[in-house]
Amino acid sequence: NYVSLSSYDEDQGSKLVRKAREAPFVPIGMAGFAATVAYGLYKLKSRGNTKMSVHLIHMRGAAQGLVVGVMTLGAGYSMYKELWAKPKP
Template sequence: MSSDTDISLSSFDEDQGSKLIQEAREAPFAPIGMAGFTAIVAYGLYRLKSKGNTKMSVHLIHMRVAAQGFLVGAMTLGVGDSLYQEFWGKPKP
């Protein structure tokens, strides 16, 4: 094989960890959103043991709304950060 083919194929040999790190550098709010979603779900499962006399469906709906709200907030902050960097963060030529 030629060296050009080896160079192009080496880019496909990246493992999932390095891809995740690269994506986190490009869009830092995506991992924050995933971590927050996971934390809210874990908290919801923990609270499931001591939910008192609340119905299971109501508890699950509240946890789903909280997790979705966190993700929407993280996405909104990410879009806002991207817009800021695109329009106001760059020096004008």
């Protein structure tokens, strides 16, 4: 007997879209992290006489802060959806 599970039937693109709809702040956090890293690399050449290690620490702090902020918003959104946005029976 062959058992078909829906998660095995979908391709990677539709799986990514489904996961993004379930947790919309995950791709936002990933994009924000990538943007912060890209901005840090862009500003690397114009950092003046700031040490490389200090620049990297600042960029790491900015990227981590952004991800933690988005995770907090995502948790708040999930709580709102589960507790307050449910339709009343």
